[in-house]
Amino acid sequence: MRRDSLYVGIGGTSRRVSLAGNLIKPDESGLTRTVAALADAEVLALEAVKGGGNNRVYGAALADGRRVAAKCYPSQKEDPRDRLGVEFGGLGFLADQGVGSALPCPLAADREAGVALYEWIEGEAVSATDPAARRPGDVDQALGLLAKLHELRLTPGAKELPPSSDPCFSGADLVAGIAGRRLRLGEVAEDNDSLRAFLSGKFDPALEEVTRRAAREYKAAGMDFDSAIPGRERTLSPSDFGFHNARRREDGSLVFLDFEYFGWDDPAKLTADILMHPGMVLGAEEEANFREGLADIYRDDKTCGARLSALWSLFGLRWCLILLNEFLPERWFRRVYADGGRDRETVQARQLDKSEAMLLRVEEGNDGI
Template sequence: MTSCTTCSTVEAIRLASALLGEPVELALPVAGGGNNRLFRVQGRAQKSYALKFYPRQEQDPRDRLGQEFAFLRFLHQQGVTGVPAALAMDPKNGCALYDWIDGVMIQAPGAGEMEAMLHFLERLHVWRHVPAAQQLVAASDSCFSPQAAVSQLGHRLARCREVAATEPALQTFLDEEFTPVSRQVLLLARQIPGYAQPLPLSARTLSPSDFGWHNALRRADGEVIFLDFEYAGWDDPVKLVADVLWHPGMDLPESLARQFLEGAKKIYDTSGAGGFGRRFDRLQPVFGLIWCLILLNEFLPERWQRRVLAGRTDAREEVLARQLSRARQRLERILDKS
């Protein structure tokens, strides 16, 4: 079995050739693969493909390879071209082959790019009725009730506190800043009507998860391409929208945040009764707190190990200080919105 930490270009060529069914002569490591390792490989006629490795972790049993591959296959069955085509997968070696898409990161998104995001989400919401959609799994960390969101927050906080005993800066932040705000937010969240009641299937949506400009490219012809669906699946649209607005990779100006939220209300408030908007207003602070803790994941040994497996070499102390600062900024935003 190949490990993505030790996979050489020779091994990448061997695996890509087997997946493609034809000789591959070139494999180039690609920087910026997040928690995964990525190679650009070339087959016949200089055609490029993406060979993506998904590092396995005992502490994280999720099948990110299978989840992304199945979701992309579903999208292509619906005729979507603005995502990579899933070509072949190798579960034993934890890798898959996709079409390579040339493009540039979206550095200065505007209203047009936001409309592309909303259009993509609108199509996903329509496709939830397609029979094949029922074969897709729940999105990673999906939440189908307010109680589930509060429970997820509690689990993340408990794990964070386990490591805080040896991280004084983290301990101080949790005790003196995070806890007072979370008490206030949770008091209100537990008063939400239907607190423990699961969201009806008809109100759920297909979520790309981890959705935003950090996982998108703009092609030379202007088309926006969306990438990275390893956490995608069924979810509450409130969580999907809140995640986009809280994600540090987005950091939207007020005008674009308003455009996104108003567009989302039109997509998900299908009854016209404003139910989505009311649930969003009540649950958004909970997801904001969850994002504070997600930003602190690098304090967790298993998450740091994932960075190492992906070949990232950032200095640990610098990363932890930066993430703590980002979490503090998110907490201040929650206070501003409360």
């Protein structure tokens, strides 16, 4: 019988044990065996937890009284990114640096099975779309974590961390990333009249104009559109950060989840993503606090504000395309993997509406820096 390796990390240490099998899609019996081996305890109950759109998450009750979160990462040839390795390794690095309770503690992982165990967070989800449901200090907690991540960029070992999943270290990087997404969507748009009309009739003209304007603003500010920012101006970014990926512990403190795209990036991109993330609605005061707080965190980067201003609309156009991921077969598979079947046409129509709304926001210059 084949024996595959798994790694268990607790409190910054790791050990190596063995596990049979290669779990790609977690049937309950196979997942139970994997979790039991990782936790070194019998699994009494395994319950699916409503989570994000990319992975399956389960709450596992163990015979020794513990409860852990089991996260299952799908294996796809279309997406070679090591999301398990990035999240588990990144959270392990941050735990070793004393980041503390703002992040879940990584417990154990089986890379071959595509399963990792994390601390179970008792508490409740933070509202992503209702600012009134959040608390006055929530933005400060989020900023505190981002400030800590920025400080840790100077820590020994930080240089070994990977770039984020879609980094933008220059204006040219951003344009190239948008072009890649546009090309892939163009392939599937051949069979979808609504998508094709939006991309060719609305998105493409906007992209052409916004790219020219960004290049002009770079030149006016004395910056090189094609040159990557130096390492000292980069930050450690969660990449999908906000209240949509947060839970409130029973003591009121926040814990931020989903670090599978964690890595090095431009703080200007991180700032734009937080302020315009379509999955999160910020109140006016919250938005102002984020803007002020982020500017203070990255105050030593003298061109961050200029980059953010010049690239703001391009970041918005990038989000227009991200919102259309449900049109891509490989991305749709991931959504179905995470939360089961849904009406694909209905979801695609909704996402196209959101993308058009984001484009209108870009064209009208709403809330630009």
